[in-house]
Amino acid sequence: MKFGGTSVADIERIKNVARRVKKEIDAGNQVAVVVSAMSGVTNQLVAWVNQLSPLHDAREYDTVVATGEQVTSGLLAVALQELGVNARSWQGWQIALKTDGVHGKARIQQIDRDELDRRLNDGQVAVVAGFQGIGPDNRVTTLGRGGSDTSAVALAAALNAERCDIYTDVDGVYTCDPRIVSKARKLSKITYEEMLEMASLGAKVLQTRSVEMAMNHRVRVQVLSSFVDAPPNSVPGTLVVDEDEIVEKEVVSGIAYSRDEAKITLTRVSDKPGVAAAIFGPLADASINVDMIVQNVSEDGRTTDLTFTVTRADLERAVSVLKKEAKSLGFQEIKPDAKVVKVSVIGVGMRSHAGVALTMFRTLAEKGINIEVISTSEIKISVLIDEQYLELALRALHTAYGLDAA
Amino acid sequence: MKFGGTSVADIERIKNVARRVKKEIDAGNQVAVVVSAMSGVTNQLVAWVNQLSPLHDAREYDTVVATGEQVTSGLLAVALQELGVNARSWQGWQIALKTDGVHGKARIQQIDRDELDRRLNDGQVAVVAGFQGIGPDNRVTTLGRGGSDTSAVALAAALNAERCDIYTDVDGVYTCDPRIVSKARKLSKITYEEMLEMASLGAKVLQTRSVEMAMNHRVRVQVLSSFVDAPPNSVPGTLVVDEDEIVEKEVVSGIAYSRDEAKITLTRVSDKPGVAAAIFGPLADASINVDMIVQNVSEDGRTTDLTFTVTRADLERAVSVLKKEAKSLGFQEIKPDAKVVKVSVIGVGMRSHAGVALTMFRTLAEKGINIEVISTSEIKISVLIDEQYLELALRALHTAYGLDAA
Numbered sequence: 001m002k003f004g005g006t007s008v009a010d011i012e013r014i015k016n017v018a019r020r021v022k023k024e025i026d027a028g029n030q031v032a033v034v035v036s037a038m039s040g041v042t043n044q045l046v047a048w049v050n051q052l053s054p055l056h057d058a059r060e061y062d063t064v065v066a067t068g069e070q071v072t073s074g075l076l077a078v079a080l081q082e083l084g085v086n087a088r089s090w091q092g093w094q095i096a097l098k099t100d101g102v103h104g105k106a107r108i109q110q111i112d113r114d115e116l117d118r119r120l121n122d123g124q125v126a127v128v129a130g131f132q133g134i135g136p137d138n139r140v141t142t143l144g145r146g147g148s149d150t151s152a153v154a155l156a157a158a159l160n161a162e163r164c165d166i167y168t169d170v171d172g173v174y175t176c177d178p179r180i181v182s183k184a185r186k187l188s189k190i191t192y193e194e195m196l197e198m199a200s201l202g203a204k205v206l207q208t209r210s211v212e213m214a215m216n217h218r219v220r221v222q223v224l225s226s227f228v229d230a231p232p233n234s235v236p237g238t239l240v241v242d243e244d245e246i247v248e249k250e251v252v253s254g255i256a257y258s259r260d261e262a263k264i265t266l267t268r269v270s271d272k273p274g275v276a277a278a279i280f281g282p283l284a285d286a287s288i289n290v291d292m293i294v295q296n297v298s299e300d301g302r303t304t305d306l307t308f309t310v311t312r313a314d315l316e317r318a319v320s321v322l323k324k325e326a327k328s329l330g331f332q333e334i335k336p337d338a339k340v341v342k343v344s345v346i347g348v349g350m351r352s353h354a355g356v357a358l359t360m361f362r363t364l365a366e367k368g369i370n371i372e373v374i375s376t377s378e379i380k381i382s383v384l385i386d387e388q389y390l391e392l393a394l395r396a397l398h399t400a401y402g403l404d405a406a
Numbered sequence: 407m408k409f410g411g412t413s414v415a416d417i418e419r420i421k422n423v424a425r426r427v428k429k430e431i432d433a434g435n436q437v438a439v440v441v442s443a444m445s446g447v448t449n450q451l452v453a454w455v456n457q458l459s460p461l462h463d464a465r466e467y468d469t470v471v472a473t474g475e476q477v478t479s480g481l482l483a484v485a486l487q488e489l490g491v492n493a494r495s496w497q498g499w500q501i502a503l504k505t506d507g508v509h510g511k512a513r514i515q516q517i518d519r520d521e522l523d524r525r526l527n528d529g530q531v532a533v534v535a536g537f538q539g540i541g542p543d544n545r546v547t548t549l550g551r552g553g554s555d556t557s558a559v560a561l562a563a564a565l566n567a568e569r570c571d572i573y574t575d576v577d578g579v580y581t582c583d584p585r586i587v588s589k590a591r592k593l594s595k596i597t598y599e600e601m602l603e604m605a606s607l608g609a610k611v612l613q614t615r616s617v618e619m620a621m622n623h624r625v626r627v628q629v630l631s632s633f634v635d636a637p638p639n640s641v642p643g644t645l646v647v648d649e650d651e652i653v654e655k656e657v658v659s660g661i662a663y664s665r666d667e668a669k670i671t672l673t674r675v676s677d678k679p680g681v682a683a684a685i686f687g688p689l690a691d692a693s694i695n696v697d698m699i700v701q702n703v704s705e706d707g708r709t710t711d712l713t714f715t716v717t718r719a720d721l722e723r724a725v726s727v728l729k730k731e732a733k734s735l736g737f738q739e740i741k742p743d744a745k746v747v748k749v750s751v752i753g754v755g756m757r758s759h760a761g762v763a764l765t766m767f768r769t770l771a772e773k774g775i776n777i778e779v780i781s782t783s784e785i786k787i788s789v790l791i792d793e794q795y796l797e798l799a800l801r802a803l804h805t806a807y808g809l810d811a812a
Contacts, residue, residue: 011454011457011458014458015458045477048417048477048481049480049481049484051417052417052420052421052481052484052485052488053484053485053487053488056484056487056488057483057484057487059494060480060481060483060484060487060494060495061480061484062480063476063479063480063483063495063497064476064477064480064481064484067473067476067477070469070470070473070476071451071454071470071473073469074455074466074467074468074469074470075454075455075458075466075470077463077466077469078455078458078459078462078463078466078467078470079458079459081459081462081463081466082458082459082462088465088466089466089469091469093499094544094545138500139500
């Protein structure tokens with residue numbers, strides 16, 4: 001069971017989490033719990049470090065920031081004991097949860113399970129501080145923001161857990177954002193691959209790395225709400241599982257979107273070999289990630305228009321990098337546009353179904369929505385559109401793919 | 407160097423502490439720093455634990471509460487690095503600072519100095535989280551409130567430090583409380599024994615245990631202000647040292663007082679063997695500490711009046727314990743009085759000087775102050791008086807013993 005920051009935001013909520021854990025124990029389950037810092041705590045700690053030194057030592061950053069989870073782990077252990085549940089808190093260095101030495105964004109390498117196993121078999125609940133481990137330098141490491149999800153999945157993998165329940169402030173993964181599409185349905189199951197696409201597109205239910213790890217170790221993950229009660233051993237949320245576990249695959253499982261998109265068009269770029277490298281090289285050097293790319297055939301046959309997307313935060317910097325290289329690149333004009341969004345239909349079923357893209361293009365065309373850029377992967381089709389059509393596009397596609405709740 | 411909670415209360419003060427440490431480094435010294443939690447933090451953590459469970463598990467209490475010092479240690483290391491000072495934070499489990507297993511009030515047993523030595527010799531400042539260690543169960547232990555002073559003295563002892571500078575919000579130890587006696591002088595030196603008496607009498611500059619440890623390991627401790635600037639290698643505060651280091655001993659070094667006193671008189675207690683045990687036994691069973699005791703000879707020769715003191719917090723409980731035993735004890739009346747204070751003159755010089763007590767009694771008599779109870783030790787004379795005479799008594803005694811500043 002993993003509880004995020006809002007689920008342990010204050011003493012009352014920690015008591016509530018304890019009651020929830022007790023239910024699982026009472027149902028005869030062995031439980032390890034991973035906790036985040038109480039919400040707001042990590043931000044305060046990070047702010048203090050940054051106030052002292054914007055370019056701080058990552059080792060000391062880790063020492064400071066990991067304390068948030070340490071506090072919650074101890075408090076939850078006390079709350080469980082108060083309910084008569086045998087419980088003990090664990091820090092990364094105690095387990096030990098071994099990571100590489102990349103402080104601030106360490107990767108988990110190995111989890112010693114002997115001591116935890118012995119105690120789980122004795123009926124003791126292990127309350128593990130998320131987000132942290134211990135590096136080869138015998139110092140506290142942290143896994144990067146949102147790392148508690150990764151801690152939970154890694155622990156579940158190490159312990160061969162039947163399930164890894166991630167309690168959060170939503171009650172599952174939806175076919176689309178319910179704040180926009182009122183007919184969105186909660187999915188009872190979704191594949192790792194689909195979840196990865198969802199996560200990377202801004203449906204921030206689970207941290208991307210935790211989904212990758214779940215996929216690699218075949219950990220069954222459930223996303224569910226810590227604010228809704230459900231009987232133990234029930235599966236009220238969304239299960240993220242292997243494709244084999246899903247008997248009736250939907251062609252399209254969900255429609256995701258991202259507002260964090262900006263488009264740059266370079267006009268009349270000379271259409272010769274090496275020009276793409278000349279453009280994207282300087283952007284990569286400036287650590288600017290380029291996502292979608294489209295190149296139009298030019299009328300004159302000697303030049304071309306090149307369009308690509310970056311995150312909105314990178315737009316200004318990308319433009320200035322390209323302007324500096326303007327002479328050598330030889331484009332005519334640079335046209336930035338931050339008023340775009342990316343809409344994606346996602347589904348493992350589209351591997352075996354033709355016509356998924358056609359449905360998307362036709363649906364958008366019927367609504368008069370112009371597609372500016374298209375990119376596809378095996379289980380996803382993404383289009384870039386004008387941001388003013390976002391809600392309209394999502395609702396139309398949701399209906400077109402038969403996802404609407406009855 | 408040890409910095410208390412008010413000295414590291416916010417980011418600006420932590421920067422200030424870093425500048426102070428840098429001065430010592432620039433003066434060619436090797437420095438280990440011990441830090442407390444930012445002021446207020448420990449209280450918040452303790453409050454959370456108590457809210458969850460008044461009778462909480464001490465192991466989990468330690469896990470939660472030790473995080474305050476961990477945060478400060480990391481922040482100060484960052485602040486030092488920002489000034490170009492090579493620094494590294496250390497938690498109790500990393501050093502390792504080994505304690506016994508008495509969670510919540512552990513005692514230090516051993517400090518591994520190899521790694522610290524190596525780094526100090528490399529010019530690195532060790533920033534050590536105070537108040538915490540690691541127990542035989544491989545879990546974080548804390549040393550009890552105020553334990554950072556003890557951490558600092560223990561570390562100074564382990565490292566054979568030339569001096570242990572305890573930075574606090576006062577600039578030294580005074581002959582008397584300067585808020586009451588305006589002519590009080592700062593002492594440049596005081597012996598361990600005198601400091602112990604001062605500390606146990608409520609002059610809370612240093613934690614009693616830290617002074618005991620300093621005495622046992624002959625650690626030279628300096629008490630000084632973190633808010634007053636002084637050149638490095640100077641000794642602007644008060645040195646707590648061995649008697650041998652003080653050439654010109656004063657007969658009386660200081661006058662301390664405690665308001666936390668309450669008096670209980672039992673009248674007409676039968677004057678026979680075993681009666682004291684019968685009275686103080688039940689109090690001890692109730693964990694009530696009795697301090698001063700005086701027994702008056704009775705007029706009739708068969709009964710006696712017995713007077714003793716407890717802390718004000720224990721008064722009500724002590725009275726109710728005694729009332730319950732009234733029949734078997736056979737006293738006539740029980741007279742509680744919370745309006746008393748204890749005044750003590752302290753000085754190692756009184757071992758070799760007669761007349762110290764006489765001066766005290768005469769001075770108080772001249773001011774018309776009645777002495778209710780007297781107790782003495784080798785280097786201290788304490789009297790209990792009516793609290794309304796406290797200021798008058800302190801000033802008169804301060805003058806009588808020649809302690810007034812010129």
